Amino acid sequence: MRVVIAMMQHETNTFSTVPTPLARFSRGNPEPVPLEGQAAIEAFRGTGTALGAFIELCEAEGVEMVAPLAASAWPSGPVEDAAYAYMTDRICDAVAKGCDAILLHLHGAMVTESLEDGEGALLARVRALAPNTPIGVALDMHTNLYPAIVDNADVVAGYQTYPHIDVYETGMRAAKPIFAMLKGKARPTMAWGNRPMLPHVMRQGTDDFPNSEIQALCKRMEAEGALSATFFTGFPHADIELAGSSAVVVTDGDQARAEALCKEILDLAWKERAAFVYEIEPLEQSLARARTMTDGPIVLLDHYDNAASGGSMDSMTVLKGILEAGLDNVAAFAICDPDAVAAMAKAGVGSTVTLALGGRTDMPSIGRKGEPLTVTGRVRLLSDGRFRNIGPMSRGVLNDMGPTAVLDTGKVEIVVVSTQQEPNDYACFQSLGIDPTAKRYLMLKSRIHWRAGFKPIAKQIVDCAGVGVCTSDYSMLDFKHVRRPIYPLDEDLQPTSTAR
Incomplete structure (x- = not known):
């Protein structure tokens, strides 16, 4: 028996100007292309x-595995068409050679230069090549679900945690019913639907109401017999x-039940839609509160500019506020500025340097230009930027921040990286000789994923509204293509849905 397994993951922020060429998908590979074949299997086995x-x-x-691609990139702007063609062609070429099942780890929110639904277009190609072959798909909670995804798969399962600490479990939920199909022990049937609502990312955490309650409902449905039940925020x-x-809900041969369960999930989400709206606090107030904490x-969450939502990670607004407020004993992760890293590497460890740090990325979608910040400090450490996650998120996965430096201003240790990296794991500091538990403040360019690695040690949390394309202020984003009306952009509307 031959099974094709592959990963192609990208969450596309269409307001981001960070480019997405093929090289961005080469995480874990010294070459500027994604891992393939046995190298991909070895890199991800046991993770x-x-x-x-x-x-x-x-x-x-005991089946033969074929792994044509293991591609994953931090969120950024639309994927270049050439990169998309490279990745999808490799998956389709493997399928065209014949297989008994197909297991794909996709994201569900990939937008390319030419396509709104990159995953649906891939699955349509795969289904045309293998019209009768079982296809299982694991998706991110932040999937923007299109009909082509469901129409061309047999089983769809999405993460039930945010931060995403159940990625492995979701792979199992997507794959086990496929193996059951192969043995004649299951007949998956799916129903899906949506509601016209855009929950703020800062209100999507599964530690928080209402997503905690919605995900608990999905888990109960699975415990009571559904093969998979997923709510995508x-x-x-x-x-x-x-x-x-x-x-989307998958049942074993019971389409009516799948439809009823899917409607139950969506009705609960719509009922609690107001709880998905995030209230923004001005940065000055946030930092003033932080100064009184002991x-x-x-x-300190710089949540407008994080890698896991398409941020450039070089917006300096929050770091500037921290420095001007005189906050002491701070570790900041991270500013993405390869030129600054190169300058510090040239100066050498122990040298005192003055840099125009960050602010290299303009943000035309929100009408802002990049604003570098002049910073003076001592080069404390230089690193190749490679480390493995400890967990619970992406346990064992190799990260590569590119050449990395730590700049110590005396009050703030600033991690400066050469490529974007979400601070979702304790190891991002530990690998650079920084003990986060010894710091009074941790500035993290993150929204929710920081909780996976740092919530156990965080005594207090302060959201800091800076500047960036991950803004929680929808009034700054010029939505032209999203369906309207939609909540909360349009508050007075009926709970219409699209369903199959």
Whole structure:
């Protein structure tokens, strides 16, 4: 038996100017292309990823694995058409050679230069090549679900946690019913639908109401017999027609039940839609509150500019506020500025340097230009920027920040990286000789994923509204293509839905 397994992941922020060429998908590979073949299998075997789950199941079943692609990139602007063609052609070429099942770890919110629904277009090609072959798909919670995704798969399962600490489990939820199909023990049937709502990302955490309650409902449905039940919060920073919340339920041969359960999930989400709206506090007030706090570490969230939502990670507004406020004993992760890293590497460890740091990326979608910040400090450390996640998120996965430096101003240790990296794991500091538990303040360019690695040590949290294309202020985003009316852009509307 031959099974094709592959990963192609990108969450596209259509307001971001960070480019997305093929090289951005080469994480874990010294070459500027994604991992393929046995190298991909070795890189992801035993990791807390959906691909790791696929590998484990295939090995347990004793089947031949073919891994044409393991591609993952931090969110950014639309994927270049050439990169999309390279990745999808490799997957399709493997399928065209014949297989008994197909297991794909996709994102669900990939937008390319030419396509609103990159995953749906891929699945349509795969289904045309393998019209009768079982296809299982694992998706991110931030999927913007399109019909082509569901219409061309047999099983769809999405993450049920945010931060995403159940990626491996989701791979199992997508793959196990496919193996059951192959053995004649399951007949998956799916129903899906959506509601016209754009939940703010800062209100999507599964530690928080209402997503905690919605995900608990999905888990109960699975415990009571559904093969998979998923609520997708959606990714609102994609100006595409079907951006927003949706659900998909897979049952064993019971289409009516799948439809009823799907409607139950969506009705609950719509009922609690107001709780998905995030209230913004001005930065000055946030930093003033932080100054009065004494019990640390105190997490300062620069949530307008984070890698996991398409931010450039070089907006300096929050860091500037921290420096001007005189906050002491701070570690900041991170500013993406390869030129600054090169300058510090040239100066050498121990040298005192004055740099125009960050602010290299303009943000025309929100009418802002990049504003560098002049900073003086000592080069404390230089690194190749490679480390493995400890977990619970993406356990064992290799990260590559590119050449990295730590600049110590005396009060703030600033991590400066050469490529974007979300601070979702304790190891991002530990690998650079920084003990986050010893700091009074941790400035993190993150929204929710920081909780995976740092919530256990955080004594207090302060949201800091800076500047960036991950803004939680929808009034700054010029939505032209998303379906209207939609909540909360339009408050007075009926709970209409699209469903199949």
